[in-house]
Amino acid sequence: MAVNAKTLNETEFFYGHKACAGCGGSLAVRIALKVLGENAVAVLPAGCMSAVGFNFPQLCFGNNAIISTFAGTASMLTGVQAGLRAQGITDFHAVGFAGDGGTADIGLQALSGAIDRNDDILYICYDNEAYMNTGIQKSSLTPFGARTTTTPAGKNIHGNLRPKKNMFEIVAAHGIPYAATASVGYINDFMRKVEKAKSIKGTKYIHILAPCPTGWGIKTDETIEIAKEVVDCGLWYLAEYENGRFTLNHRPKEFSSVKEYLKKQSRFRHLTDEDIDIIISSRDKKWLQLAES
Amino acid sequence: MAKKFLSGNEAFAYGVRLARPQVISAYPITPQTIVVEKLSEFVEDGSLKAEFIHVESEHSALSCAMGASSVGARAFTATSSQGLLYMAECLPYAAGGRFPVVMMNANRSTALPWNIYGDQRDSISQLDSGWIQAYAENAQEALDLALMSFYIAEHKKVSTPFMANLDGFVLTHTYEVADVPTQEQADEFLPSFETENKMSLTSPKNLAFSAGPDTNTFFKYKEHIGLLNVKEAVAEAEKRFAEIFGRQYSGLTESYKTDDAEYILITLGSISGLVREVVDKLRNEGKKAGLLRLRYIRPFPNEEIADALKNAKAAAVLEKDISFGNEGTVYSNVNSALHKAGISIPTSNYIGGLGGKNISAEEIEYIFSDLTRKKSEVKFLGIGGEDSGS
Numbered sequence: 089m090a091v092n093a094k095t096l097n098e099t100e101f102f103y104g105h106k107a108c109a110g111c112g113g114s115l116a117v118r119i120a121l122k123v124l125g126e127n128a129v130a131v132l133p134a135g136c137m138s139a140v141g142f143n144f145p146q147l148c149f150g151n152n153a154i155i156s157t158f159a160g161t162a163s164m165l166t167g168v169q170a171g172l173r174a175q176g177i178t179d180f181h182a183v184g185f186a187g188d189g190g191t192a193d194i195g196l197q198a199l200s201g202a203i204d205r206n207d208d209i210l211y212i213c214y215d216n217e218a219y220m221n222t223g224i225q226k227s228s229l230t231p232f233g234a235r236t237t238t239t240p241a242g243k244n245i246h247g248n249l250r251p252k253k254n255m256f257e258i259v260a261a262h263g264i265p266y267a268a269t270a271s272v273g274y275i276n277d278f279m280r281k282v283e284k285a286k287s288i289k290g291t292k293y294i295h296i297l298a299p300c301p302t303g304w305g306i307k308t309d310e311t312i313e314i315a316k317e318v319v320d321c322g323l324w325y326l327a328e329y330e331n332g333r334f335t336l337n338h339r340p341k342e343f344s345s346v347k348e349y350l351k352k353q354s355r356f357r358h359l360t361d362e363d364i365d366i367i368i369s370s371r372d373k374k375w376l377q378l379a380e381s
Numbered sequence: 382m383a384k385k386f387l388s389g390n391e392a393f394a395y396g397v398r399l400a401r402p403q404v405i406s407a408y409p410i411t412p413q414t415i416v417v418e419k420l421s422e423f424v425e426d427g428s429l430k431a432e433f434i435h436v437e438s439e440h441s442a443l444s445c446a447m448g449a450s451s452v453g454a455r456a457f458t459a460t461s462s463q464g465l466l467y468m469a470e471c472l473p474y475a476a477g478g479r480f481p482v483v484m485m486n487a488n489r490s491t492a493l494p495w496n497i498y499g500d501q502r503d504s505i506s507q508l509d510s511g512w513i514q515a516y517a518e519n520a521q522e523a524l525d526l527a528l529m530s531f532y533i534a535e536h537k538k539v540s541t542p543f544m545a546n547l548d549g550f551v552l553t554h555t556y557e558v559a560d561v562p563t564q565e566q567a568d569e570f571l572p573s574f575e576t577e578n579k580m581s582l583t584s585p586k587n588l589a590f591s592a593g594p595d596t597n598t599f600f601k602y603k604e605h606i607g608l609l610n611v612k613e614a615v616a617e618a619e620k621r622f623a624e625i626f627g628r629q630y631s632g633l634t635e636s637y638k639t640d641d642a643e644y645i646l647i648t649l650g651s652i653s654g655l656v657r658e659v660v661d662k663l664r665n666e667g668k669k670a671g672l673l674r675l676r677y678i679r680p681f682p683n684e685e686i687a688d689a690l691k692n693a694k695a696a697a698v699l700e701k702d703i704s705f706g707n708e709g710t711v712y713s714n715v716n717s718a719l720h721k722a723g724i725s726i727p728t729s730n731y732i733g734g735l736g737g738k739n740i741s742a743e744e745i746e747y748i749f750s751d752l753t754r755k756k757s758e759v760k761f762l763g764i765g766g767e768d769s770g771s
Contacts (some may be wrong), residue, residue: 127582147587152580154451154588157470160444167448170432174403174454201437
């Protein structure tokens with residue numbers, strides 16, 4: 089039976105934490121653990137989710153969970169799954185939850201190593217597009233134009249000058265058994281992907297876009313809406329990579345307005361029409377490439 | 382037991398195999414490589430049943446070993462020099478998490494300048510990371526230490542990671558005859574790894590958490606006590622070891638002719654063999670020389686040092702490291718031990734063997750004769766090719 093809002097496990101595995109109101113990342117962790125169940129063994133690096141969930145004596149995971157070094161999510165997961173297997177234990181799901189900086193910057197080497205070895209792990213990147221735990225600094229997954237505390241938007245430079253690194257395709261290029269993109273705005277799609285990953289042996293990677301009201305400059309009740317809109321306007325896409333093939337899961341008939349998506353967020357409020365044209369044309373180029381593949 | 386002609390690295394690998402580690406994470410670096418190569422051969426030929434993980438860096442090597450230990454598996458890794466420094470973040474992490482991982486470190490100089498040969502600046506720079514640090518003198522001790530390190534690290538009162546140090550090349554690559562115990566003997570010596578400090582499916586835990594200002598000292602104090610308990614665990618392990626294998630070790634230090642010695646040289650690692658020969662030569666000449674070898678420097682053998690030096694006229698510390706801008710780190714620690722015990726004798730510090738520079742018997746004799754001057758000085762051996770002191 090496919091997992092959905094009705095069939096989802098009612099047990100909470102991540103609660104009592106002190107994540108900000110409207111946190112997309114904590115929603116991704118909560119939902120993924122419900123799909124994976126009580127035998128999930130979670131590894132979370134130093135970052136938002138460990139900072140809000142592991143403050144002795146208030147420890148917020150109902151399943152097994154451990155904080156890794158910032159760079160060591162994947163390598164610690166490797167040790168966890170090898171250590172359990174070496175003791176003859178097989179009914180577990182080793183799952184990592186790392187943010188965009190912990191995944192695409194400092195943790196990329198360890199993640200690449202784990203995929204290369206095809207370790208039996210599920211790595212979930214909750215992407216809120218900057219180092220939010222330390223106060224909104226640019227990561228390599230911060231999109232073009234975004235204002236962060238290290239990419240200020242002034243007269244000379246309009247926020248971040250570089251496009252977002254494509255982690256999904258980087259991971260797929262390893263020949264990984266399963267990879268997918270997701271958004272907390274399309275939570276059923278995410279749950280389906282976690283459930284699929286749960287049944288696959290070897291390395292699995294899910295990249296879920298998870299808005300951060302604090303860092304994005306949106307209201308705390310706009311998380312889901314903005315996470316839908318980023319997909320609907322075509323700046324993010326829902327896809328899977330399996331058996332060496334890419335599948336696009338959701339193709340909007342008509343894109344919603346990129347300008348409206350951007351202008352709702354204070355991190356993009358400074359963008360000029362020319363800046364927005366650059367963003368739209370890079371979106372169009374990406375969708376042309378997606379249509380051809 | 383079987384006698385084998387083994388290098389230090391190989392002897393250590395045999396010792397590790399006898400300990401039946403369940404997970405081995407390995408990344409190559411000279412002069413450590415042979416220990417992980419040998420272990421991979423053991424896994425291949427079926428004589429060792431372990432998950433052998435080809436990690437992509439030393440940081441991942443220790444991170445992976447911690448992950449394995451966090452679910453209750455016995456884990457081993459090995460490194461050297463730059464590799465030890467690259468994984469440095471994980472050292473206090475493993476100690477603070479109380480994960481009793483065992484790691485062999487092949488002592489090697491650290492860049493810059495690049496140098497692959499042996500000195501002890503790599504491990505001694507990590508003295509405050511919360512790990513047990515032991516230094517082997519020869520291949521037999523390396524093998525025995527490999528087996529004992531798991532017993533000591535995993536001891537209920539200890540639960541602390543163990544760094545076993547072998548001098549690069551001089552010990553790791555030198556062949557000696559060593560007794561290799563049988564697996565049955567090893568199994569009798571070393572119980573399987575049992576711990577409460579693990580994630581388990583039947584009793585889930587949250588590990589490696591944050592502890593703020595109110596609770597942090599509590600955890601750090603417990604970590605300190607764990608390291609202090611090593612002395613008791615070493616004594617227990619060595620007693621048990623002697624009963625099963627017939628080889629006796631002497632705890633945190635090893636004294637050689639110190640009882641009536643007037644001048645004592647303190648050192649660690651493979652150079653001790655040469656010092657022992659010089660002590661014998663001086664004794665034949667009627668000079669009362671002695672050697673105190675530090676087998677462990679964390680925990681630091683404060684009482685053992687004070688006891689060995691209480692009747693000496695002067696002491697020297699010969700070490701292959703320097704805390705730039707001050708003096709040798711072992712020397713600082715030795716002086717602290719003497720001060721705490723109220724022993725006031727001149728002590729001098731000789732920094733030698735940096736980047737694998739040979740330390741000669743003549744230089745060791747020079748140190749002993751220098752001691753009769755009863756001054757407290759810090760000197761370098763062999764600067765720019767000079768034979769001795771400057």
